[in-house]
Amino acid sequence: MALITLRNLGVTLSGPVISNLNLTVGAGDRVGIVAPNGRGKSTLLNCIAGRLDPTVGEVTRSRGLRVGYVEQNVPIALMELPFADVVRQVLSAEQAASESWRADVVLDGLDVPEVLRQRPLSQLSGGWQRLALLARVWVTDPDVLLLDEPTNHLDIAKIARLEDWLNALPRDVPVLICSHDRAFLDATTNRTLFLRLEQSQVFSLPYNRAREALEQADASDERRYHRDMKAAQQLRRQAAKLNNIGVNSGSDLLTVKTKQLKQRADRLEDAARPGFLERSAGAIRLANRGVNAKVLIALDDASVETSDGTLLFKSGKQWICQGDRIVLLGKNGAGKSRFVEMIRRAIIGQNGVPEAIRLTPSLVLGHSDQNLSSLADDDTPLAAITRLFELGEQRARTLLAGAGIGVDMQSRAIGRLSGGQKARLAMLVLRLQAPNFYLLDEPTNHLDIDGQEALEDELLTQEASCLLVSHDRSFVRAIGNRFWVIEKRRLVEVDGPEEFFASAVGQMA
Incomplete structure (x- = not known):
């Protein structure tokens, strides 16, 4: 029995976002919704939740259906409330008086430590804030x-716990x-909706198997599209010949036949609608200027410490060589971001960097942190690109457009861009810096x-040397050729990431 039915759903905001979408959701369905940034995923969830009316079509919900929607961002009004109060707040007065235990059951189910339950959300990590929103909805x-980007800001252990x-x-x-x-979609879904402006596709498969089925369907559509376009061209050539003969002979029959051929060609072209040609929200390109040195960075037991001098770990003797794509693994708070920042400061020549870090003089850094802090919110994409690099305005506009920053957004404050647009802008800055070493902290956030996949392809194709931190298991598996794990206050090289992933799951068991 269908609990939710979408019929010919269409949504137009500043332009068409969703069109002619049909979908049924029944008991037991675990549906992954996949689309490029800005292509209507959150809009679709808002329609299903009843928070947004579709422009055309309809959403039918079974009578009395209670829909819980966990959105991406924490409302400002909740930020100063303690974790537990954020959850209890949604209980009715009667429930709060006699069934407050409901909140405790949800918090226990998500393994929220007692010490965090009384802290305001503003003092907690983004991962705990996300889980607070989930608990707040589930207690109802x-x-x-409905979950909108539920793994944003979660470390591997919390992602594993959420999957369980x-x-x-x-x-x-x-x-x-x-x-x-x-990886999260594969672990938690049994159906996949590839949301497209035209010809959305649904498969009763988890993500990776559905992706294979989509590629096969797209290949079939592409063959049919080219066949139909070729047939339409032949019809138009025939129509043109008949038209010339008809004009010269004055034959009304040939004029009618010409019109019919053109109409058949129009119908073929209109029906084609090549969904397989839909593209990402913007291209990602990187560069690698190369370097002659074999060893780029040498670490001689460098210490990574907190701001008050507490030792987090020591590096031991380690080397980063040309062609290395090293993934740094460790639980939250182990010092991964501090280590990346220490390497960054050493490369740019800031004071206070340990002598235990030695660099090849020809090293050129490309750096991106997880908050994209190099991009000022009050700056604009056009001003930032033209100021940082010797580019004419037209060249800068062309590069920005290619990265998915349209002309209408190029003079808009960076703080008003979506997370995906800002991430692509950061990747464009990296490309224009033409580095020979990349230092990337959570580079797939918002992508x-x-x-x-474009970032993976570029790092591999460019044979880029890099040190990166990521909680994205698919990305880590695709990119890494060396793996460092922070454990017991030491930096240890391991053969692969799987043992660490398994131990992260064990931490939450």
Whole structure:
């Protein structure tokens, strides 16, 4: 029995976002919703939740259906409330008086430590804030759960815990998940909707198997499209010949026949609608200026410390060589970002860097942190690019457009860009810096799956040397050829990431 039905759904905001979408959601469905940045995923969830009316078509929900929607961002009004109060706040007065235990059950189910339950959300990590929103919705006992980018800001252990929690839900509770985390989608879904402006596709498969089916369907569509376009061209050539003969002979029959051929060609072209030609929200390109040195960075037992001097770990003797793509693994708080920042400061020549870090003189850095802090919110993309690099305005506008920053957004404050647009702008800055060493802290944050795969392809194709931190398991597996793990206050090289991933799951068991 269908709990939610979408019929010919279409949404137009500043332009068409969704069109002619048909979908049914029944008990037990775990639907992954996949699309490039800005292509309507959150809009679709808002329509299903009843928070936005579609422009055309309809959304039908079974009578009395309670829909729980976990949105991406924490409302400002909740930031100063303690974690537990954020959850209890949504209980009715009667429930709060007699069933406050409901909140405790949800918090226990998500393994929220007692010490965090009384802290305001503003003092917690982005990952705990996301889980607070989830707990706040789940305590209302919804019949359907909608999750918008649920793994944003979660470390690997919390992602694993969320996977376990979702898979332990009653099987009759449908869950719809918008996510760019491929491994998470594979672990939690049994259906996949590839949301497209035209010809959205649904497969009763988890993400990776659905992706293979989509590629086969797209290949078939492409063959049919080219065949139909070729047939339409032949019809138009025939029509042109008949038209010339008809004009010269004055034959009304040939004029009618010419019109019919043109109409057949029009129908073929209109029906083609090549969904397989839909593209990502913007291209990602990198550069590698190369370097002659074999060893780029040498570490001689460098110490990584907190701001008050507490030792987090020591590096031991380690080397980063040309062609290395090193993934740095460790639990939250182990010092990964501090280590990356220490390397960055050493490369740019800041004071206070340990002598235990030695660099080849020809090293040129390309750096991006997880908050994209090199991009000022009050700057504009056009001003930033033209100031940082010797580019004419037209060249800068062309590069920005290619990265998915349209002309209408190029003079808009960077703070008003979406996370995906800002991430692509950061990748463009990296490309123009033409580095020979990349230092990347959570580079896939905010990138859609097309963007993640483009970044993977560029790092591999450019044979880029890099040190990176990521909680994206698919990205780590695709990119890394060396792996460092922070454990017991030491930096240890391991053969691969799987043991660390498994231990992260064990931490939450």
